[in-house]
Amino acid sequence: MSTAQTQTASKRAALKINTAATAPVSGPPINKHSKLRLRNTLLGWSFILPNFIGFAVLTMVPIIALFYVSFTDWNAFGAANWIGTRNFERLMRDTSFHTALFNTFYYTVIHVPLTFVIALALALALNQKIKGVAFFRTVAFFPYITSIVAIAVVWNMLFSPEYGPIDQILRFFGWANPPGWTVDANWAMPAVIIVGTWREMGYYMILFLAGLQTVPQELYEAARMDGAGAWARFWNVTMPCLRPTTFFVTVMLTIGSFKVFDLIVVMTDGGPGLSTSVLSQMIYKKGFVENQFGYASAIAVVLFFICLAITVIQYLGNKKASL
Amino acid sequence: MKPLTKAVALAAAGALVFTGCASSDNSSAPAGQEAADAPITVSAWNLSTTPEFPVLAEAYKAKTGTEVKFIDYDAAEYETLMVADMSANKAPDVITIKQAKFLQPWATGGQLADISDIASQLPSDLRGKDHFVVDGKSYAVPYRMDSWVLYYNKDMFKKAGVAEPDGTWTWDDYEKAAKDLSAKLGDTKGAYLHTWQSAVQAFASAQTPGASMLTGDFSYTKPYYERALRMQDDKSQVSYGTATTNKLTYQAQFGKQQAAMMLMGTWCAGTIVDQQKSGDADTFEWGMAPVPQATKADTAAPITFGSPTGMGLNPALVGTDREAKVKDFLKFLGSEDAAKALATVAKVASVSNDSVIEALFAYDGMPSDDLSKAALSKQKIEPEVPIDKNASTISGILADAHSAIMSESEDVDKALAEASERVKNEVA
Numbered sequence: 001m002s003t004a005q006t007q008t009a010s011k012r013a014a015l016k017i018n019t020a021a022t023a024p025v026s027g028p029p030i031n032k033h034s035k036l037r038l039r040n041t042l043l044g045w046s047f048i049l050p051n052f053i054g055f056a057v058l059t060m061v062p063i064i065a066l067f068y069v070s071f072t073d074w075n076a077f078g079a080a081n082w083i084g085t086r087n088f089e090r091l092m093r094d095t096s097f098h099t100a101l102f103n104t105f106y107y108t109v110i111h112v113p114l115t116f117v118i119a120l121a122l123a124l125a126l127n128q129k130i131k132g133v134a135f136f137r138t139v140a141f142f143p144y145i146t147s148i149v150a151i152a153v154v155w156n157m158l159f160s161p162e163y164g165p166i167d168q169i170l171r172f173f174g175w176a177n178p179p180g181w182t183v184d185a186n187w188a189m190p191a192v193i194i195v196g197t198w199r200e201m202g203y204y205m206i207l208f209l210a211g212l213q214t215v216p217q218e219l220y221e222a223a224r225m226d227g228a229g230a231w232a233r234f235w236n237v238t239m240p241c242l243r244p245t246t247f248f249v250t251v252m253l254t255i256g257s258f259k260v261f262d263l264i265v266v267m268t269d270g271g272p273g274l275s276t277s278v279l280s281q282m283i284y285k286k287g288f289v290e291n292q293f294g295y296a297s298a299i300a301v302v303l304f305f306i307c308l309a310i311t312v313i314q315y316l317g318n319k320k321a322s323l
Numbered sequence: 324m325k326p327l328t329k330a331v332a333l334a335a336a337g338a339l340v341f342t343g344c345a346s347s348d349n350s351s352a353p354a355g356q357e358a359a360d361a362p363i364t365v366s367a368w369n370l371s372t373t374p375e376f377p378v379l380a381e382a383y384k385a386k387t388g389t390e391v392k393f394i395d396y397d398a399a400e401y402e403t404l405m406v407a408d409m410s411a412n413k414a415p416d417v418i419t420i421k422q423a424k425f426l427q428p429w430a431t432g433g434q435l436a437d438i439s440d441i442a443s444q445l446p447s448d449l450r451g452k453d454h455f456v457v458d459g460k461s462y463a464v465p466y467r468m469d470s471w472v473l474y475y476n477k478d479m480f481k482k483a484g485v486a487e488p489d490g491t492w493t494w495d496d497y498e499k500a501a502k503d504l505s506a507k508l509g510d511t512k513g514a515y516l517h518t519w520q521s522a523v524q525a526f527a528s529a530q531t532p533g534a535s536m537l538t539g540d541f542s543y544t545k546p547y548y549e550r551a552l553r554m555q556d557d558k559s560q561v562s563y564g565t566a567t568t569n570k571l572t573y574q575a576q577f578g579k580q581q582a583a584m585m586l587m588g589t590w591c592a593g594t595i596v597d598q599q600k601s602g603d604a605d606t607f608e609w610g611m612a613p614v615p616q617a618t619k620a621d622t623a624a625p626i627t628f629g630s631p632t633g634m635g636l637n638p639a640l641v642g643t644d645r646e647a648k649v650k651d652f653l654k655f656l657g658s659e660d661a662a663k664a665l666a667t668v669a670k671v672a673s674v675s676n677d678s679v680i681e682a683l684f685a686y687d688g689m690p691s692d693d694l695s696k697a698a699l700s701k702q703k704i705e706p707e708v709p710i711d712k713n714a715s716t717i718s719g720i721l722a723d724a725h726s727a728i729m730s731e732s733e734d735v736d737k738a739l740a741e742a743s744e745r746v747k748n749e750v751a
Contacts, residue, residue: 076406077432095748096723153570160568183564185732273727273738288403290715291428 063304070297080294087298097299099274100282103189104303107278108257111193115253116246119201123208124238137209141202148199152266155195156182182268185275192276196263200256204249211245212238247318254314255307279303361645362390363652364415365634366405368398374668379466382664383655391652409434416640416649420463420633423454424708424715430462431712435635438462441650445657450673451631452657454706463633465673466656467665469588470629471526472698473497473615474595477608479583483507488584488612490694491622494550497584497615501559504583513559515582516551517573518566520718520725521628521707522586523547529628529705530617536717537709539746541724541739548728548735555729563729578604586614588629589699593669596688610690611698629704631673675700713750720745 070087074080091097126137143151158166159181170178179187215238223233239246261280264270270277270285279299287296367376370393380391394415396404401421408414409429418435420426429435442461445452451465473488480487485503492500501513516522527544528534534543555562560582561571577585578598585591592611598604613625634656640646655661659679662672666682669689680700684691708714724742727733733741 075428075432076410077429077434093748096720096745156568156570161564162562163565164568180564180730180732182568183730183732185727185730271723271726272730272732273723273741275727275732277723285719288406290719291406291432292716 066297066300066304069294070301072294072297074294074297075291076293077291083294087295090295091298091302096274096277097282100277100279100299101302103274103276104258104260104278104280104306106189107193107196107260108254110190111196111257111260112250112253114193115197115200115204116249118197119204119249120208122201122205123212124234126205127209127212137205140205143199143201144203146199148262149266151195151199152263155191156267159191183272185272188268188272188275192263192267195267196257196260199263200253204253207245207249208242211242215241243318243322247314251311251314254310258303258307258310362392363417363645363649365391365393365417366396366401366408366415366419367393368396368401368419368421370395373398375467375665375670378664378668379656379661382660383652386655386660387651389648389652405429412639414637414639416637416645417634417652418637420455420631420635423451423630423633423706423710424718426455426462426633426635427457427710427712427714429635430457430460433638435462436638436641438464438636438650438653441654444654446674448675449657450675450704451629451633452673454631454710455633455635457710463635464653464656465631465633466661467590467632467670468629468673468675468704469590469632469671470699470702470704471586471588471614471627472702473612474577474585474587474591475610475612476577476580476583477610479504479508479511479580479607483583487610488694490613490625490697491619492612492615493619493622494547494615494617498550498554498559501554501584502557505557505559508583511580512561512582514554514584514586515571515573515576516554516560516563516566516586518563518571518729520722523551523729524721524725525628525705525707526586526614530621530626535709536721537711537713539717539743539750541721541742545735545739551729552731552735563726563731567726567730574598574604577609580605580607589671592671592689592699593686596669596686599688608690610692611695613694613698613702625702627702627704628707630707633673671699716750717746720749 069080071082071084072080073083073086122140126133126140158164161167161178161180161183164181166181167178179190181187181191219237219241220233223237228236259280260278261284264276264278264281265284268276270281280303283296283299283303286292286299365376367373370376376393380393383389383391398421402425405414405418409418409432414434418429420429426435437460439461441464442452442456445464449465450468452461455461455463455465473492475488477487483504484507485500488497488500497514504513505511524536524541524544524547527547528536531543551560554560561576565571573585573587573591574594576582577587577591578595589611595604595609599606613622614627616622616625634653636646636649636653640649657673659674659676662674662679663682665672666679666686669683669686671683672679680696683689683699684696689695708718720742723745724738727738727741728735
């Protein structure tokens with residue numbers, strides 16, 4: 001038996017003795033135990049009840065309703081007539097849905113790794129004992145707490161093709177025809193990705209910083225003694241120890257990217273043309289602008305299953321890597 | 324109170340607040356359930372900055388003694404909020420139609436009552452009346468009728484030595500004037516074209532015989548787009564990209580003399596006057612003219628586009644004691660009294676006779692020339708968006724085409740062909 005196991009066994013024995021010593025002298029102990037259990041259960045429920053009721057009423061019920069509505073032609077008024085899989089059949093031939101689906105993946109595939117790498121790099125840099133580290137951490141986090149509308153207005157001005165400072169700088173450095181950014185179908189999505197990454201990197205940096213605090217310093221010391229350089233320590237100590245954080249960050253980033261909505265709406269509203277149209281924005285348009293709630297629900301169901309599938313894949317991947 | 328009981332009570336109270344189940348003060352009962360003598364409730368927006376609502380209420384009270392109470396909704400989300408209230412049977416007695424394109428889904432969705440009996444009693448020449456007809460039935464009474472006119476800065480025309488609009492302008496004349504003005508005014512642009520799709524597409528559909536967005540063939544917009552692109556390329560108007568990325572406002576573009584001409588709706592006239600009084604706009608002499616036409620021959624009977632603002636009846640009131648009372652208010656909206664009340668706040672009414680036009684131009688600061696009066700009263704007004712179940716979807720497709728074309732991301736033919744293809748795929 002190892003030392004640790006021996007310690008655990010002795011703790012259990014002590015606990016048993018303690019419980020026996022404090023056991024009531026009178027009354028059936030079984031009733032007292034179940035009363036205590038009921039009390040603890042009720043207390044626990046009282047803590048989670050507000051959140052659970054909110055979740056049930058505002059999230060779970062609408063999600064269940066969403067599945068039903070996706071098989072109807074509901075337009076917000078009157079009866080929701082059951083139309084079977086017609087909404088889903090329509091999705092198959094709807095070219096704007098195909099474009100929105102492609103754009104959603106486009107945004108996700110670029111935005112997730114980019115934000116991940118920048119946030120991790122920032123966290124590593126700001127995990128050092130350097131002067132003014134608190135200031136730099138605050139600066140990096142600032143975009144995340146800034147109003148999305150303000151961000152969109154300012155970045156749109158920065159990206160302005162004629163008078164925006166970004167294109168003026170690019171012209172200064174010899175780029176004769178710099179990108180049109182948000183008013184150019186080819187550059188609008190990269191522009192949105194740049195702003196999305198800039199906005200979210202601070203939040204994920206904080207998560208990585210929290211993860212980095214949990215990496216035991218002894219492991220770094222041992223690695224150093226074994227002659228590991230900075231790169232080797234990063235790959236063989238930091239990254240394995242950060243696995244729970246990287247899993248959480250990847251899942252959150254991926255789901256957030258698939259659901260991107262506010263940034264697109266305020267920056268480009270899906271344009272020019274359909275160049276930045278994404279699934280969430282299409283759901284909003286079909287539902288609240290065109291009153292096609294049945295069809296919008298069908299798109300939402302597709303988005304739900306995409307997010308679910310990606311999360312399951314990531315979970316399985318993480319589980320395999322942990323073994 | 325025991326700690327456990329206290330915790331459960333607190334949690335339950337918190338849950339009720341969180342889920343919005345706590346009792347709230349719902350001051351207005353659902354339509355149809357109020358007392359017969361209760362004020363007439365009407366949906367509205369931005370009450371503090373939209374004077375047309377209080378003046379209509381005052382005028383109606385002065386005439387009948389009946390009080391009208393407006394329910395304030397957020398202007399930007401007005402239709403979404405109305406849909407939510409109508410679905411929950413919480414809509415007021417009278418439902419204001421802010422954008423005519425929403426009339427069709429609301430009417431066919433059973434959220435507006437058939438008021439053909441009132442419509443038949445309204446003046447036959449009431450502007451915008453036909454824009455609220457679905458399948459031969461009337462669903463709203465127009466009280467405002469805004470149409471598009473050409474605003475121009477008379478001082479700038481004089482300074483540049485360019486001939487002012489005279490009511491016989493074609494689009495070629497307009498384009499040439501914009502170019503000349505830009506060349507002679509330095510940084511100031513000859514014209515400003517706002518970013519809305521209607522600023523191009525609605526002129527095309529109104530002025531092209533037989534054109535309609537409902538056909539799915541949008542080739543009729545091509546000459547209008549080509550002109551708009553030419554004008555932004557030769558810098559006689561600010562580009563679409565600059566206007567969108569810098570969120571340019573049409574009020575500032577014209578009011579701050581950034582552009583000498585601007586195509587815009589008649590609602591802007593009162594805004595210019597008020598902003599000149601408040602100092603938000605520069606002080607300069609300006610006027611209105613009929614919008615340019617395709618040919619000189621067309622200028623004899625100019626065609627523009629426009630959209631009425633109206634009010635409809637909540638169907639929950641049909642058969643109740645209040646129905647006649649609310650219908651009387653709706654009838655009032657199509658009267659000269661209502662039009663004159665609107666003229667006091669420089670709003671263009673659906674009633675457009677000489678005495679209403681005189682009352683409107685009596686508003687302090689409005690231009691007084693005949694051409695401005697003709698622009699408001701003599702143009703034939705085609706609907707901005709047709710009343711049809713597919714209009715909203717097609718309008719959305721055309722909005723995408725508009726941004727693709729005006730940003731010069733796609734050429735006109737390709738973008739219009741794609742829009743036509745999407746109509747085939749997406750419109751049920």
